[in-house]
Amino acid sequence: MRRRKIAVAAALCLSFFIATLLNLLCAPGFDHHHQQQQQQEHRRPRDLLLQQLRERYEEVQRYRHHQATPPTPASARLLRPLERRLMDLTQPRDKWEYNKVEGDTLSPAQPEIDATPRLSCRHISTDLRYLGSGYTKSVYKSLLNGSVSVALKSVDFGGHDIQNCVRLYQRLEDCYRLASFKILKEMILLQRLQHPNILQLYGYCYQDSNDISDTLTTITELGSPLEMIQLLQSPWEDRFRICLSLIRLLHYLAHSPLGSITLLDFRPRQFVVVDGELKVTDLDDASMEETPCFSHSDCFLEFPARNFTLQCSVEGKCQNMNEKRNLYNAYRFFFTYLLPHSAPSSLRPLLDAIVNATGELRWGVDEALVQLEKVFHLYRSGLYLPNVTDIPTGEYKEVAHAVVAEEDYRCWPSYHHSGCLLSVFDLNEAKDVCRSHSQCQTFVWTNQTTWTGRQLVFFKTGSRTLVSDPDKTTYLKVTG
Numbered sequence: 001m002r003r004r005k006i007a008v009a010a011a012l013c014l015s016f017f018i019a020t021l022l023n024l025l026c027a028p029g030f031d032h033h034h035q036q037q038q039q040q041e042h043r044r045p046r047d048l049l050l051q052q053l054r055e056r057y058e059e060v061q062r063y064r065h066h067q068a069t070p071p072t073p074a075s076a077r078l079l080r081p082l083e084r085r086l087m088d089l090t091q092p093r094d095k096w097e098y099n100k101v102e103g104d105t106l107s108p109a110q111p112e113i114d115a116t117p118r119l120s121c122r123h124i125s126t127d128l129r130y131l132g133s134g135y136t137k138s139v140y141k142s143l144l145n146g147s148v149s150v151a152l153k154s155v156d157f158g159g160h161d162i163q164n165c166v167r168l169y170q171r172l173e174d175c176y177r178l179a180s181f182k183i184l185k186e187m188i189l190l191q192r193l194q195h196p197n198i199l200q201l202y203g204y205c206y207q208d209s210n211d212i213s214d215t216l217t218t219i220t221e222l223g224s225p226l227e228m229i230q231l232l233q234s235p236w237e238d239r240f241r242i243c244l245s246l247i248r249l250l251h252y253l254a255h256s257p258l259g260s261i262t263l264l265d266f267r268p269r270q271f272v273v274v275d276g277e278l279k280v281t282d283l284d285d286a287s288m289e290e291t292p293c294f295s296h297s298d299c300f301l302e303f304p305a306r307n308f309t310l311q312c313s314v315e316g317k318c319q320n321m322n323e324k325r326n327l328y329n330a331y332r333f334f335f336t337y338l339l340p341h342s343a344p345s346s347l348r349p350l351l352d353a354i355v356n357a358t359g360e361l362r363w364g365v366d367e368a369l370v371q372l373e374k375v376f377h378l379y380r381s382g383l384y385l386p387n388v389t390d391i392p393t394g395e396y397k398e399v400a401h402a403v404v405a406e407e408d409y410r411c412w413p414s415y416h417h418s419g420c421l422l423s424v425f426d427l428n429e430a431k432d433v434c435r436s437h438s439q440c441q442t443f444v445w446t447n448q449t450t451w452t453g454r455q456l457v458f459f460k461t462g463s464r465t466l467v468s469d470p471d472k473t474t475y476l477k478v479t480g
């Protein structure tokens with residue numbers, strides 16, 4: 001996607017450069033024709049900018065109304081003042097009959113997006129903490145009513161998008177409007193697509209900023225950036241959760257109310273983690289357009305390490321191209337790293353099959369979801385434990401309402417940084433784990449569970465520091 005943005009920027013740079021060059025070649029004081037030509041060349045960058053504004057405006061309208069045809073003048077009356085101004089920039093006045101819209105009595109707070117729970121600028125505290133930024137937007141953390149933390153997203157005036165645009169066109173306000181269409185599109189998608197793995201939109205507001213009126217800020221659920229290195233060091237159960245969240249999201253996107261949606265920019269940084277669940281945050285590069293084709297060779301899916309040619313349907317559409325692009329990206333950025341590594345051995349064949357089939361695009365999203373849900377079921381129900389060794393209970397002595405305060409050792413992958421805290425399906429699995437660790441002499445059954453409902457158990461080197469605790473049970477290895 002970045003390459004596409006760079007390519008667009010490069011194309012714009014080139015046209016601007018050519019226009020400037022032509023102007024330089026035509027010496028001043030030439031005849032009227034030359035002067036006119038000069039003026040036209042000067043207008044070109046501005047025309048290009050207007051052209052882009054028009055295209056972005058039309059795209060936003062398609063997502064808002066989910067229609068292929070341009071919006072009618074009637075629908076323009078429902079727009080907020082900012083959007084009307086955006087339209088002013090993009091369309092000739094006579095064609096869109098703006099005089100009917102201006103000064104109308106429609107409340108600006110009643111656009112179609114209003115089904116979303118409303119939060120506005122006055123709810124946002126001025127104490128903002130910078131979280132991150134990308135090509136176009138920057139994100140800040142803010143406290144609502146002094147208690148709930150939310151993410152505020154707006155166009156980054158110092159970002160590459162605005163800076164490149166201003167360098168080309170020297171028009172900050174128009175460049176802002178162009179960039180803000182991305183936030184507008186994202187906001188519409190966040191509102192129209194409702195799924196647990198899509199970030200929740202809490203509201204939006206308009207305020208003046210950088211001498212520009214009505215700049216748009218969206219207020220969403222707060223997440224934390226998806227750190228791949230950190231994930232690779234976390235327990236398999238947590239990594240599996242990310243993959244399961246992702247396939248559930250892709251399944252929803254493949255069957256969304258707007259049709260099959262593809263994420264053209266599919267890098268881990270487009271996602272955040274909220275309470276261990278993966279959620280997509282960056283939707284400005286999402287697309288519901290289906291690729292038209294005349295023959296199969298038009299349905300070419302290109303990735304750095306592999307290419308695929310999909311089927312062209314009789315209706316002239318590349319079949320399942322959107323979902324297959326998503327699925328292969330899920331394979332190459334997530335499944336291949338997160339799924340098989342340190343998984344329970346009995347689940348490995350099934351996980352390997354999922355990785356291979358998605359990496360070769362042999363399955364669609366539906367089948368991939370079925371298989372990942374199957375892994376989830378096997379894991380959660382303990383069925384993945386093929387031959388549960390029933391260790392005679394005499395091997396461990398149960399001490400109710402007791403905990404070993406210290407005597408920790410490190411193990412991998414632990415839920416605790418300095419102790420060995422692992423999840424188990426049942427007591428037998430805990431005994432198995434303790435038997436397999438040479439340091440383990442006792443284990444503590446905590447009252448905590450993981451997201452799959454498995455028990456968290458602390459494994460310890462001894463029981464000298466045994467103290468009472470009403471919520472825990474300690475098991476001591478009986479030797480000799």
Ligand SMILES: Nc1ncnc2c1ncn2[C@@H]1O[C@H](COP(=O)(O)OP(=O)(O)OP(=O)(O)O)[C@@H](O)[C@H]1O
Pocket residue numbers: 131132133134135136137138139151199220221222223224225265269270272281282283284
């Ligand atoms: N809700 C959120 N909670 C926490 N951090 C977030 C949230 N949304 C976005 N971020 C962080 O802010 C960064 C920028 O946001 P976003 O990806 O929407 O901007 P962008 O300009 O479209 O970026 P890109 O160049 O990747 O397209 C993200 O990479 C992410 O780390």
